[in-house]
Amino acid sequence: MGSVCIVGGGAAGCVLALRLARRGIAVTVLESGPRYGAKEKEALFLGVASGRLSGNPYRLKERRIELYRNAGPMNLPLDFERVRGIGGTTLFWLGNSPRMLRADFKMRSTFGLAADWPIGYDDLEPYYGQAEAEIGIAGADDNPFAEPRSAPYPMPPIPFSHADKVLKRTTDALGVEFHHTPQARNSVPHGGRSPCRSCTFCEVCPSGAKATFDVTHAAPAEATGLVRFITNATALRLELDGLGRARRVIYAGLDRVEHAHEADVFVVTCGGIETPRLLLLSATREFPDGLANRSGALGRYLMNHPILQVSGRIDENVYPYRVGFESSESFAFYATSTRDEMGAFLMNLNNFGGGGGTPAEIAAGSGRWGDALAEEIRADFGRWLSLSAGIDQLPDERNAVTLDPVNRDYFGLPIPLVAYRFDDYTERALRRAAEVQRWILEAAGAREFHAPEQWWPGHHMGTTRMGTDPRTSVVDGNCRTHDVPNLYLVTTGCFVTGGVANPTLTLSALALRLGEHLASGTP
């Protein structure tokens, strides 16, 4: 096949570039952000660990490139987990990598809701295994609800934390199965990287144990000599030739000078927000509502996994803040038969203590000092068990990414305008999750609770949905747009429904599957 241009050097872009290179295909990858080297990561880690940096340390210095605005009934914060840079959000992620369930792909057939994906678990299963091997997933076969797998995890699991063990005494008695979280993090030396050294501030992994795709995929892709990454190159629009095929991408760096890159095949991998935005920005006379948007589905059906965190105070110290990731999870309320009534949810125990606060935070809220303060901290610290639940959200066409008619970004282009809300299905799941979490915590001895906290991960799904019908979907089962034959999208936006599994592993499997499809030369 001819040349391939991947727009977006994040998770999917890196996975796809490596797969294509290994099939002998030359690839150019345009990435809006920079490449973070080991020294820069170390500096960011020290900033996060010292408290000098908070939130997402990978925000660009030029914030006007990352602007967005909410216009819907709810505020969906996008900055927290979006990262522009080689490796994308894997630079910042915590690495939870469960597979989706079979039913997630067939919500219409199984529960009479939403729509089915045009592909199913069995289509993705081999690619799940390949993705787990390439990324380096540490896991165990102790999840009784997991779908069958054809290959073992490449590494033994990350062991349970002390807090997990405290929780499991209760959940085992209740019959709620908590099991190891499949983690994109080395439990043993793997892939030339060290095992995790529990540095706690996993947003920036200083040991290299966490899989970040700049290291696991981009570097080996470049080593083939077939892949070229162009950093700080923000795609502004795609242009077609006279035959209705994608011909070139126009991009610019911080100097705002426009450049064109031509290729035979284009794959946009800019995530669930920026991918539809780029296509909306690429409207033509033939596609007045956005490139590849004859269906009108482009940008619609935005989903996320809203997180509900409930914390309860128990008598026992669970010694939190010693690892920054989640080492246990439960599919017990994910693999349920009640998904026709309310959303499923995936529970994790928070090893970072959520709710109780660090000694410094307890000190800040105390009126004491000296020995009295030390005694107060000893009595309070570590006594909070904290559970989080990621909630299923169905596609709702009112939840959408459009172009802001008012505000412009650094390049003078309309910024994403996000409309977002919950429907009753999600609201019921949130209430149910709060009840279940409280039930577990009460059984563990908690009598005092923090008000449930809600936040959003960067799981932006549904906005370039997959389907067999060009009238209702943007891409087909191979991630090719229905309307432009040499234009592919591989992002979480392609998810028809989102389940509640963290999406990066499934996205990686989709990217690998697309890589094989492109390499096969099949139209």
Place this chain on the structure above:
Amino acid sequence: MRAFRISARRGGFTRRRFLGGTVALLASLGHRSAGRAADGGALVASEADTLVALALVLLPREAASAETAQALVEGQLAGSPWKVDAFREGARFLDAWSHYRFGAGFAALAPDVRHTLVEGLLQPYTTRTLLSNPYYYLSDHGRGVRRLWSEVVQHVLAAFYRSAAGWRVVGYPRPPGQCANLVDYQFPPST
């Protein structure tokens, strides 16, 4: 009390250089209160001594060494030059109150007298409510206490409990952020 490292007595560390550095740093950070921070200069030794003596009162006795206290105060000012004015004000306020109550600067007081003074000064404020104690919001003295608490004491305490020594108070042999192994977190720190 040993000489404070950030001091006007140090060769080459002039008021002009400090102001220049502070202004440049604040400009680079876009700090909102640049004007306020630029009116001071480095602490003099007596002010630094007072703050170190205060830190010794604030720390739990098991961790209250002069070295730890000095490092805490230094660390606060080294990383955040805009705190210098607030710390100086706090030191002067504390010394003035110490002279008024005991006829000597705070650092010159015996340790138990320092504890008594801080207790008497801060306790009414930390157990305050706005309605029951409007005094602290209206009088100069009340404002001094409030600023000492919120702009000095709380910063010193937070810095201590973020440090390795602070984490040792809750039994952690190493603070979060200090990498080690994939074993320790599976068990209570004492085992």
